[in-house]
Amino acid sequence: MTSSPQRLSTPRALARLIPFVKPVLPRLIGGCIAAFGAAMMSLLIPLVLEAVVDGPIADGEIPLIVWAAVGVLVLGALEALFIYLRRAFVLTPATGVEYEIRQQFYRRLQRLPVSFHDRWQSGQLLSRMMQDINLIRRWLAFGAILLLVNVLTIVIGAAFLFRWHWALGTTFLVVSIPLWFFGYRFEHNYGVLARQSQDQAGDLATSVEESVHGIRVLKAFGRGKHALQKFRAQVETLRGTELRKAREVGVLWFWLEVVPMIAFALCLLIGIWLASTDQLTVGELFAFFAMATALRWPLESLGFLFSFLIDARTATDRVFEVLDSENAIVDPDNPKTIENPRGELAFRGVHFRYQDAGATERDLLDGVDLVLEPGETMALVGLTGSGKTTLTTLPARLYDVTEGAVELDGVDVRDLTLEELRRHVAMAFEDATLFSTSVRDNVLLGRDGLDPLSPEADAVLAEALEIAQAHFVYDLPDGADTLVGEEGLSLSGGQRQRLALARAVAARPRVLVLDDPLSALDVDTEALVEAALRRVLATTTALIVAHRPSTVALADRVAVLEAGRITAVGTHAELLRTSEHYRHVISSFEAEERTQRETEVNL
Structure with missing residues (x-):
């Protein structure tokens, strides 16, 4: 304060x-x-x-x-x-x-x-x-x-x-x-x-x-x-x-x-x-x-x-x-528009540090260069503290870069109005937050101008719930009109994550940023969600923070983030051959996944 x-x-x-x-x-x-x-x-x-x-x-x-x-x-x-x-x-x-x-x-x-x-x-x-x-x-x-x-x-x-x-x-x-x-x-x-x-x-x-x-x-x-x-x-x-x-x-x-x-x-x-x-x-x-x-x-x-x-x-x-609090993330004086969005997302020389970071501390993101082609799915992997979550906040301007630029279809995201930018870019977070309203309203939150009770809304809702494997909604007392309670705490962690994923999918963005959105799902449910996501990601550019080998398998390419820098980019197979750090990260993922499977079996 x-x-x-x-x-x-x-x-x-x-x-x-x-x-x-x-x-x-x-x-x-x-x-x-x-x-x-x-x-x-x-x-x-x-x-x-x-x-x-x-x-x-x-x-x-x-x-x-x-x-x-x-x-x-x-x-x-x-x-x-x-x-x-x-x-x-x-x-x-x-x-x-x-x-x-x-x-x-x-x-x-x-x-x-x-x-x-x-x-x-x-x-x-x-x-x-x-x-x-x-x-x-x-x-x-x-x-x-x-x-x-x-x-x-x-x-x-x-x-x-x-x-x-x-x-x-x-x-x-x-x-x-x-x-x-x-x-x-x-x-x-x-x-x-x-x-x-x-x-x-x-x-x-x-x-x-x-x-x-x-x-x-x-x-x-x-x-x-x-x-x-x-x-x-x-x-x-x-x-x-x-x-x-x-x-x-x-x-x-x-x-x-x-x-x-x-x-x-x-x-x-x-x-x-x-x-x-x-x-x-x-x-x-x-x-x-x-x-x-x-x-x-x-x-x-x-x-x-x-x-x-x-x-x-x-x-x-x-x-x-x-x-009177200063707001540095505002619409530009002379905003640009993207007439025909393709979904190319590029990080060019990106640096980032939090405001309260000490002068002697290095930037959390220290010169990130990464380009996602339209329709490409890029998995982002790295050890804890490497800056993965921070990187995912930049395309939607939850934070602004301190140096460099994030570009959408060749346009610096700071040159777009926030309304237009966030119409093209949607996010789902690991810590899924829901609001004290109905499932329907939570899922359709990102579709501005859509009447939640219209037939079109019903179709969008059904498709999003199908992709997120959120079929449990239909078993709730009032179905999609069930109130989820404060912050959705009446639901399990996996259910909240699936609804948050459905919300991101329902927005139908050109760029989808997913910060480990499947971490609370069991392995079988995750496999079903990933299979459904492939249909969406076929036409959507996606940046996915991955903590499981199965999530990495969704990606066309993988980017390795190490100490705030992209140190390797390639397919899963290529990186296994060429990047020792990537092999170390993947082995840690596999160890975590084995532990989770053993826990599920014991339960």
Whole structure:
């Protein structure tokens, strides 16, 4: 996980929300006006009370007292109406802003490269998507408006205090000056804690997600207690941060309660003295304290609203860390097209290293030169760590080369739009990932624009399942419409791999890249899949990472990857004669295959 290179001021940080807020700004302004109207109604009540105390009550005019009571009732009703209007103005627009931010956040996650997702924990992204964006919505609908209106109310109310006597107004304001110091201190300390808390909540979400996904491993090894201890430590850390946040809020609330009370006490003493010397009427003194009381809620709310503001600012920072993340794998400014794709795939002087690789480390791919002719099936073999899987990620631009080029029909893949490139190139991975939807939707995922319920889709689905030998689908409760569960974990590893292979086949690409997609299959099923694949591979260029001699047998030629370089290319027979390293690799494959067969027999 990374953070912003520099910390913006709170106003500048929140100003980044303006593009999202702009379409609904008129309604939010309407909400501010309604909230301000409610505040003004509450400030007018003391003025009415002043007139009543010095007039009708002093003179004993009962009818005027009744009318004054009706006036106060009307002002209270108008205040309630304005509060209702505030909510009516802002609730729907705020949810619209939340929707747009969440949509753009998810869209950004889909477009960011695999290297970004390698660095970021899924729980951190999930907490930003759900918790932080929701907090921003609540702040826009409630916190921002009330903070603005309450500050204006305090300023206007303070001005009213001078209306009765300058000494009372001055005393109230001077005694309140320490609140600005405590507010500044609070913003600094609470801002740091708020960020820590939200980051720790993201780490906690990651732990929960990992525990749920790895529940079989935890149970199998009896490590549930260990996972619980680790989780408890993280919870305790988060709890400690939340308690420190609560203490900061508590200290601010203390001063927000104490300072106004001190001001009230001093103003009461001064007010009584002024009234006793006929410099202030009883009605004016009563109105002063009614106004001061009306200002108490805006003053007290500042603690909560400032903490809300800082939480919202921190949430905005966290969301924009993702939205502002650099994406180097983008469409070119002047994209090229391939009119008649043939499927020639070429690696020319390809170098690759991961971003976090040390300066002294050699490139993982160190000058790969390899050409696959249209319709050719090339097996890629090598020992663990030679760079096979990394090489297979380059044709579809899951990663970009750091030097050299990958070409499709003579065109650098970086000169094609991602949409066109991935229409021509499809992949199946060793670690088969399925989505929490039906078998049909998983298999047809790569066929953009195809109605999954159309007769054409049925034909494509049936053919793909036949090639992948995924006949088990028809025995599922709802056949191809059966939901496979989260990440397909309700299926076996071999079943998931066959569905992933079917998905790649159903895309009908010109180039098929298979990263050991049959590793979880038993030998007999693998033989059936390979026989079916030969029909597909007859017209499709294929690059297959092989870990079994039987997979190598599928290929027209074999490329040997050794320490990041292609050291030999030829048929299986040719390489057995000419490449000692190839013979070593194949012998290791054969040993693994014998072990697997013996295991299957024993089972």
